[in-house]
Amino acid sequence: MSQEQRLEEQMLSQEAERRLSEQLDGAEKIDVDVQTDLLKIFQGQADGVSVTGQGLVMRGIRVQDIKLQTDSVAVNPLSAIFGQVELNHPINSTARIVLTETDINHALTSDFVRSKMQNFELNVEGEIVCLQPQEIQIHLLANGKIGFTGKVLLKEKGNARPVSFTAQVCPRTKHKPIMLENFNCTQGEGISLEVVVALMQKVKQLVNLPYFEFDDVVLRVKNMEVQKGTVTLLVDAHVRQIPASASNS
Template identity: 40%
Template sequence: MPDSPGLGEQALNKATEIGLSSQLDEVENLDVNIKTDPLKLVQGEVDAVTIQGEGLVMQKDLRMEELEMQMTSVAINPLSMAFGKIELTKPTEAKALVVLTETDINRAFNSEYVRSQLQTQKIHIKGELRTINPQHIEFRLPGDGKIALNASIKLVETGENQQVAFSAVPRISANGKTVALENVEYGESEEISPELTKAFIDETSEILNLNNFDLEGMNLQVNHLKVEVGKLTLQASAYIEKIPSASK
């Protein structure tokens, strides 16, 4: 079979899979496919590197349903291959696709990290400074290019329960690194505190911040954000200075 990878490619595929997995909290499936021919490999030339992953859990308990990354014309140090590594001799660019589901983002919102972020803030509610304790946060992707959030919180000082509900349209910032929420519309309940709503809007932007998806040596910049019922798709370009590999 002419298309079957050679031993050198197989070793690199496996080393890169292990290296990437070592940077993730959880991995359901990860597949690295390196295409080149043995003569080019000796000269440090790789035609293409494709990375495909499913169920990848990053820092802050943020899970990606899917990750696809494609690099072409990659220059590597041929000596590094003897150690089962891909050492880039110059940075390379890649195309990347990240899919997040409604369930993934809900998981992040209800993680210990986000709860602690919200609990450390003192927020003005009806003229009084209050500490909030999130009871349950429901993030939804209802379609129409919108996100929606409904949160029940307890005010620590009074034991009172309050609701926060709004919908908004996510937009990529000019630098391609952050997501801002525009056209905020409030739910049926009156807005009890602009500061409280802002805290949840800021936290939504923080969860969708593209720095969360950067792996060591890889830097993502989002070009397009697609919001559908139940899922968010981010199309990005990646600037790659190094490809994580299995440490020896």
């Protein structure tokens, strides 16, 4: 690769890194590498983009470690020449993400996550029961499984009552989905079996969501490897657009 091409690649990489950093609340380390050359820039092409980072924080959510690699990228050549990466088409990527139990549980208390934890409705033999999440804690266990403890507010026939529960799941792998292993209500006097069954079905539905959407990124978890205190995720990501920098918003 010529020195000129290296400079073009470095320019785009630094600009993409700057724009990404502006979207973060903090980062211990971040590195972006746009894989291209001068000719491909004029053609609006790049072979790919890789991102590695540690301690990335955004909207109260902290990622311990991330490694991401995209496939080929179609970019706006004019904007690329002036040091900005603007996608002409969405791109697909794979990512390896490490999360700690502490960071996950801290994220569950963030305003962003709480805004996504909306009330849920259960259909219990034709009657609608409202379920309002109150507290959720996740436990990454040494046996490779994920434990949950939580409290919800159950609104039924004009009455509201707290319900506490515990659950344990086997994590998703490349060959099998998340399996709900057990679910127990630990508090909630007078709750009918029908409500408990409907609640179990709702929990099973939530843990098996096929994908998660985050701004211009759609994430699909392919594999989960759980160790005590940490979980490593292998994720497919569909990126619609690289976030605009604060100066351009």
